[in-house]
Amino acid sequence: MNLTSWGMYPSIKNKVYKLKSVSDLKQILENEKKYIPFGNGRSYGDSALNENIIFCRPYDCFIDFDENSGILHCQSGVMLSEILEIFVPKGWFLKITPGTKFITVGGAIASDVHGKNHHIEGCFSECVEEFRLMLPNGKTIICKKGDELFKATCGGMGLTGVILDAKIRLKKINSIYINQTTIKTTGRASTFESFVGVEKI
Numbered sequence: 001m002n003l004t005s006w007g008m009y010p011s012i013k014n015k016v017y018k019l020k021s022v023s024d025l026k027q028i029l030e031n032e033k034k035y036i037p038f039g040n041g042r043s044y045g046d047s048a049l050n051e052n053i054i055f056c057r058p059y060d061c062f063i064d065f066d067e068n069s070g071i072l073h074c075q076s077g078v079m080l081s082e083i084l085e086i087f088v089p090k091g092w093f094l095k096i097t098p099g100t101k102f103i104t105v106g107g108a109i110a111s112d113v114h115g116k117n118h119h120i121e122g123c124f125s126e127c128v129e130e131f132r133l134m135l136p137n138g139k140t141i142i143c144k145k146g147d148e149l150f151k152a153t154c155g156g157m158g159l160t161g162v163i164l165d166a167k168i169r170l171k172k173i174n175s176i177y178i179n180q181t182t183i184k185t186t187g188r189a190s191t192f193e194s195f196v197g198v199e200k201i
């Protein structure tokens, strides 16, 4: 198995370790000093590539969901598409979704991805309450919103350790349909004018 990223470049010969349990991972990290976590390989460049890869996608269980708070606890290999498939029919949506839903929760946190509503909701880390991280020395640590290691890991591109599982806050929705308003403009000037206050519609 040789994993590549979305752009299929560069191609690096790699040894793939499938993440299945915390104890297995601890053992892998004891033996391999040079590695990088890998989610679903939807990053464009070489950020998830190394000669040793911790393939997190198989670590994909849902752990808990609190219907009062909307907080979902799941393992880092769960894909956003899987969350949407289960929770949209129940009236819940992700606060932040990038241009592809085929990414893992771990990859979304590590790249701190953004959606088209970035100016309103911010990046993915805004909906992350906490996560469990395995440090390179094999120690497991819970990082809560606001902690230094939390901030360093959100957008840290897998360099602080392996995200094991995370608690993320989902958003309540009333319908699976999008409310849309179409504004017709007559030229560039009126198009730019129409942007002002458009968020309030």
Ligand SMILES: Cc1cc2nc3c(=O)[nH]c(=O)nc-3n(C[C@H](O)[C@H](O)[C@H](O)COP(=O)(O)OP(=O)(O)OC[C@H]3O[C@@H](n4cnc5c(N)ncnc54)[C@H](O)[C@@H]3O)c2cc1C
Residues within 6 Å of the ligand: 005, 006, 036, 037, 038, 039, 040, 041, 042, 043, 044, 047, 048, 056, 076, 077, 097, 098, 099, 100, 102, 103, 104, 105, 106, 107, 108, 110, 111, 112, 113, 114, 115, 116, 156, 157, 158, 159, 161, 162, 163, 164
């Ligand atoms: C068609 C398309 C559209 C996209 N649109 C957007 C967009 O609108 N907005 C946006 O922000 N991005 C966008 N992206 C980029 C994509 O969302 C990110 O690159 C995302 O991180 C990919 O997630 P992944 O699970 O595939 O992770 P990978 O690509 O496998 O890895 C990405 C990074 O996360 C790290 N990582 C993965 N899993 C873990 C883990 N468990 N623990 C620690 N680190 C980990 C890796 O080491 C690597 O640095 C798009 C990509 C594609 C292909």
